[in-house]
Amino acid sequence: MKFKVNNNEMLSLIAIIQQFIVQSKATSLDMEDMLYLSIFEKFHLKLLQKALLKKKKYQVRFSPPQAIAFFMCFNDMFPQISQAGNMMQTLCDEIHQQIITAC
16 A cells, blocks of 8 residues: 655654554553564664655555554554644545445
8 A cells, every 4th residue: 555645744754653563562462462463663764764765755555464464553543633643544544435335
């Protein structure tokens, strides 16, 4: 799956995933949480590498496991009144439409 995001959205996405990683490490983890943590740590590093190259638009690719983990963790988690919440819900809606309903 491919998504196009601008610079502000990319920085918001990185910050949200980083916050999720930090919060996950601070709590006791079961197997499902450890799986999400490993997926998001790898995805976070990929986003950081892309963000180092300063651009106006970025193309973010999700593998199917990353997309499903993203949807499971972040769907309906943020209020849509903020820019980050709107972006996260848009990404979750597209993942739901392209991957989950296609199965």
